Amino acid sequence: MNYTNTDYRKRIANVKYANSVVKSCLRRMHIHDYIPGQVIYNLGEYPNKMTIRPTAYDHDLIRKLSENGVGLIQIHEEWNDAMRIMGADKFSSHDKDGLKEFIDLCHSFHIKVLPYLSSGFFDERDPDFTEKFVADPKLMLVQNYYRYRCCNAASPEWNQYLFDNLHRMMDEYAFDGIFNDMGYDRRDGEGNPYGMEEYDPYIEDLLVRMYSVVKNEYHGIVKLHIGELQLPVSNEKIYDYLWVGESCKTSEELLRTVQYSPYVIPCPDYKFTNETNGDTQLFLVGAVTGACLDSINFFRSLFFSIDKKWAKSNWWLALFILLLLAAGIATWQNAYSILPMIGSLLSTVALWMKTSKKVRLISFFSGPCWLIYNVVNGAYSAAVNELIAMASIVIGILRHDIEKKQCG
Numbered sequence: 001m002n003y004t005n006t007d008y009r010k011r012i013a014n015v016k017y018a019n020s021v022v023k024s025c026l027r028r029m030h031i032h033d034y035i036p037g038q039v040i041y042n043l044g045e046y047p048n049k050m051t052i053r054p055t056a057y058d059h060d061l062i063r064k065l066s067e068n069g070v071g072l073i074q075i076h077e078e079w080n081d082a083m084r085i086m087g088a089d090k091f092s093s094h095d096k097d098g099l100k101e102f103i104d105l106c107h108s109f110h111i112k113v114l115p116y117l118s119s120g121f122f123d124e125r126d127p128d129f130t131e132k133f134v135a136d137p138k139l140m141l142v143q144n145y146y147r148y149r150c151c152n153a154a155s156p157e158w159n160q161y162l163f164d165n166l167h168r169m170m171d172e173y174a175f176d177g178i179f180n181d182m183g184y185d186r187r188d189g190e191g192n193p194y195g196m197e198e199y200d201p202y203i204e205d206l207l208v209r210m211y212s213v214v215k216n217e218y219h220g221i222v223k224l225h226i227g228e229l230q231l232p233v234s235n236e237k238i239y240d241y242l243w244v245g246e247s248c249k250t251s252e253e254l255l256r257t258v259q260y261s262p263y264v265i266p267c268p269d270y271k272f273t274n275e276t277n278g279d280t281q282l283f284l285v286g287a288v289t290g291a292c293l294d295s296i297n298f299f300r301s302l303f304f305s306i307d308k309k310w311a312k313s314n315w316w317l318a319l320f321i322l323l324l325l326a327a328g329i330a331t332w333q334n335a336y337s338i339l340p341m342i343g344s345l346l347s348t349v350a351l352w353m354k355t356s357k358k359v360r361l362i363s364f365f366s367g368p369c370w371l372i373y374n375v376v377n378g379a380y381s382a383a384v385n386e387l388i389a390m391a392s393i394v395i396g397i398l399r400h401d402i403e404k405k406q407c408g
Contacts, residue, residue: 120183
């Protein structure tokens with residue numbers, strides 16, 4: 001951008017103003033390469049036979065997305081042929097001409113396109129698959145139509161296959177980078193993810209090289225995803241955007257990511273969330289106790305996300321428990337008021353836990369309290385969302401705490 005003298009004066013005045021009004025913050029940084037408005041675009045329902053060629057509907061929708069500030073579209077595996085049933089493969093499209101037209105359409109509206117790619121997940125039924133790609137045969141993700149093995153970052157065979165096909169994909173299509181679903185979500189003996197706590201030099205090296213290839217050879221963007229709120233352990237630059245929120249119950253959980261290195265893209269997972277402004281709905285139906293406690297729960301979750309030593313004292317847990325008890329007693333309406341009190345206390349203890357397994361287990365017992373309370377008070381949409389949240393917790397327990405071969 002070519003600044004005039006007037007532009008510089010305005011900018012300097014803005015810097016002065018910002019510096020005077022911001023009294024404290026987590027970090028100070030200049031945002032200079034952030035792409036606002038990032039969405040997921042569904043190209044179709046793979047493995048059904050379909051075309052990716054844009055229709056008038058696509059043209060109209062892409063135009064509207066651009067007009068509303070969307071700058072980046074992320075497409076999932078419907079762009080490729082992960083099952084090898086349509087003459088393509090995991091790194092090429094079953095409708096090459098249609099995909100190229102879709103990319104051109106997005107580019108005409110100045111929207112970038114990132115395709116799904118995984119540095120770890122690979123279907124064991126693919127004719128190119130070999131056991132040399134993996135280290136632990138138990139690590140597998142079985143969902144919907146796929147049977148994904150978790151490939152080993154220390155495997156020379158997998159490294160060569162992955163990078164050969166990464167180059168092939170980027171050379172063939174005018175993609176603007178990649179969305180990498182990492183696929184190395186390993187678990188400890190209790191089923192807790194340890195991608196955030198333990199350093200793996202092989203995974204770091206693989207991700208560093210992928211980032212280098214995409215940035216240096218193709219001037220592209222790297223969006224990285226592991227699962228839930230997980231952050232890869234690395235001091236190296238390995239992503240431009242970290243996509244978080246999968247399987248999270250509430251958007252409040254996403255507040256824990258405020259300490260992560262920029263940029264973080266929070267994506268509330270509405271398959272699992274129990275949110276529809278529950279406190280507002282409870283106020284509207286006259287359920288004052290539940291509404292007050294739900295409001296306190298919001299600020300509690302915000303506080304628990306602070307990653308400072310002083311905020312980790314158990315006295316804070318005790319303070320919020322006392323605050324919830326006091327609010328419940330002060331707004332007591334009838335015998336059912338005990339339910340949101342119990343539910344809030346359980347969720348408070350759950351959020352204070354350090355392991356995902358304990359969070360899921362304790363949170364599950366909080367759900368029935370809120371479910372019954374919502375039904376009794378006529379907050380039916382909140383009750384439905386609570387049922388969905390409870391079901392998601394059960395799925396999480398089955399996938400991560402019981403089924404040993406699941407790898408997220």
